[in-house]
Amino acid sequence: MTADTSTALTLVCGNRNYSSWSLRAWLCTRKAGLDPEVVVLPMDTPEFEARIAQYSPTRRVPVLWIGDEWVWDSLAIAETVNERYADAQLWPADEGLRAFGRAMAAEMHSGFGALRHALPMNCRAKQRSVVLSADVRNDIDRLCELWLQAKSKSGSDTWLLGDFSIVDAMFAPVVVRFSAYALELPEHAKQYLAHWLADADLQSWIGLAEEEPWVIQHEEVGNGASLQ
Numbered sequence: 016m017t018a019d020t021s022t023a024l025t026l027v028c029g030n031r032n033y034s035s036w037s038l039r040a041w042l043c044t045r046k047a048g049l050d051p052e053v054v055v056l057p058m059d060t061p062e063f064e065a066r067i068a069q070y071s072p073t074r075r076v077p078v079l080w081i082g083d084e085w086v087w088d089s090l091a092i093a094e095t096v097n098e099r100y101a102d103a104q105l106w107p108a109d110e111g112l113r114a115f116g117r118a119m120a121a122e123m124h125s126g127f128g129a130l131r132h133a134l135p136m137n138c139r140a141k142q143r144s145v146v147l148s149a150d151v152r153n154d155i156d157r158l159c160e161l162w163l164q165a166k167s168k169s170g171s172d173t174w175l176l177g178d179f180s181i182v183d184a185m186f187a188p189v190v191v192r193f194s195a196y197a198l199e200l201p202e203h204a205k206q207y208l209a210h211w212l213a214d215a216d217l218q219s220w221i222g223l224a225e226e227e228p229w230v231i232q233h234e235e236v237g238n239g240a241s242l243q
């Protein structure tokens with residue numbers, strides 16, 4: 016299949032610093048070799064409220080515009096990019112690994128509520144000190160378990176399923192969280208963090224997040240803040 020790259024691509028995102036779903040979608044476009052125009056709508060602002068309806072049927076980000084078509088929701092964007100622009104290379108060729116990857120991506124997409132609530136993605140934060148509830152600890156343990164299972168299935172010590180796949184994009188905001196908050200992590204998780212954090216695309220996103228002027232107070236946790 017030859018991808019049609021002549022159609023304009025626009026990815027509508029939230030703040031790079033905080034919008035974990037936007038990061039996932041953008042990484043998929045980058046790993047498919049695309050360079051979409053990125054429209055950032057600063058969340059929790061009157062500007063977001065004023066502009067979101069023109070881009071998004073759900074009033075949420077991310078949304079990928081492909082010419083006059085729109086695809087909303089990070090996982091749908093990932094699958095569409097994979098199908099149209101990446102010759103399906105964003106999932107492993109092996110059927111078993113692909114099924115496992117899809118299950119992990121779905122679990123990330125619908126789960127880990129305690130972690131997502133207590134430890135918001137915050138690209139600018141580094142080693143913040145937090146008090147973890149048992150539910151958050153369970154989410155962290157489950158994520159580390161999944162990463163270990165994926166690596167033992169694929170035999171990879173870099174990306175979870177061998178080559179980069181959608182599941183790595185789904186977990187990228189967890190990597191950012193794990194480096195934003197001071198957490199005890201097993202060695203294999205630290206290695207996965209180091210691999211992701213050396214990635215040029217992720218670093219470019221973090222660099223742009225660091226330049227953003229917006230601060231959302233309720234997303235700024237740590238340094239002794241209670242997370243109960």
Ligand SMILES: N[C@@H](CCC(=O)N[C@@H](CS)C(=O)NCC(=O)O)C(=O)O
Nearest residue numbers: 029034035036075076077088089090
């Ligand atoms: N399931 C959606 C979740 C999208 C979502 O919750 N986006 C957040 C930003 S990360 C948002 O749009 N927040 C703005 C708001 O709710 O006003 C996806 O995977 O894309």
